[in-house]
Each structure stands twice: as C-alpha cells, then as structure tokens.
Amino acid sequence: MSAITPVTSAALFNSGSNWLADTYTAIQNSNKAGGLLGMLSTAAAGNDGSLKSFLRNSNSAANAFATISQSSVTNASALIAQMAAQNLQKANDKKMQEAFAALSAQQKMVPKKNVLDPIIYFPDGSTIDTVNNIMTRVNGTQYDTITGAIYVDPASIIQMANGAYLNTKTNILTMPDGTRIDTVTGLKVSTTA
Numbered sequence: 565m566s567a568i569t570p571v572t573s574a575a576l577f578n579s580g581s582n583w584l585a586d587t588y589t590a591i592q593n594s595n596k597a598g599g600l601l602g603m604l605s606t607a608a609a610g611n612d613g614s615l616k617s618f619l620r621n622s623n624s625a626a627n628a629f630a631t632i633s634q635s636s637v638t639n640a641s642a643l644i645a646q647m648a649a650q651n652l653q654k655a656n657d658k659k660m661q662e663a664f665a666a667l668s669a670q671q672k673m674v675p676k677k678n679v680l681d682p683i684i685y686f687p688d689g690s691t692i693d694t695v696n697n698i699m700t701r702v703n704g705t706q707y708d709t710i711t712g713a714i715y716v717d718p719a720s721i722i723q724m725a726n727g728a729y730l731n732t733k734t735n736i737l738t739m740p741d742g743t744r745i746d747t748v749t750g751l752k753v754s755t756t757a
Contacts, residue, residue: 704734 680694689702697709706715720733727740735747744753 682695684692692699698715699707699709708715716731722730730737737745737747746753
C-alpha cells in the first residue's frame, strides 16, 4: 500500500539534504504501514491460501493487535495519572486556602488586650501607665516606656520654627541642640542630678 505525502517548497529546494535518499526512505516507510491498516495490508499481500501463510499472517495480526492494545493501555494509564495529579493539586490548593482562612479567622477572634494592671505602683512612688506606656517618676518627670525618652504631652507642646519646642506644662524650652532652659528663671536646666 502506498501513500502520497505532501511536499513543501522548502523540501523541494533544500540543497542541504539529499532529496533522493529522503524520497526513497519515505516510499519504503509508506509500504510498512503499522496498526490495523498495516495488518490488513500484510494479510492481503502474503495470502496464497496455504497454512504456512495463514499462520504467518495470524502471527503478524496478533502482534499488530497486541501493539494496538498495549499502546491504548499505555496512553490511558498516562491520561489517568495526569488527571489524578491535577485533581490532587486542586485538592491540596483547596485545603491550603481553607487552612489559611481558618488561621486568619482564629487570629481575628483573639482581641489584643493588655493583661497588665492599668497602673503599676512602685515602692519609691513611681508609676507606670500600662495603657499609654508612660512612666511617671516621683519628681513628675515622665518617660516613654517603649523608647526610654522623656515623655512630653503633645497637647502642652508649642513647636518653634527653628526646631525648638516649649513645654507649657513645665515651662521648659528645649533648644534644637538639646539644651533645656527654664523660661520662668532663664536658667539652664541641668540634666544631671
């Protein structure tokens, strides 16, 4: 059985290949058709009616059917394995999304709460306001408990243009270089005791 195969113009004018050898190989391959058509072709060509040709053709037919059957099983198995892998990936993605959603929901269920007393009193008379994170010393100086810096109530601050600020609660002017001046007396406030 022979078949006609289309030839492209690139194949006709390709000087890099041996077109005569390629054409001969194509003709030989067309004579060896596989599968069911190849089996029927072989059965028709070699059937002289003898028992020998019948057994030879039966053997070829059995081999062709076995090849077809094996190819079908292999292809079906590959398709099933691919579908199973895709289903497993989808199931894993869904479970991961559900786990993240549950974790997020649990985190939102627990409100942030300060478990300390609102005010902690020390023996020396100092206190810590745990709600606002402010430590107040006996002399009235307040410190931010998070940064350790002196705390100044923002409502009592007047910001100057040069970067200095005046604390109206204590009447202390803090210069940009850190120098502190008592505005009532005009004296520098000592930072050392």
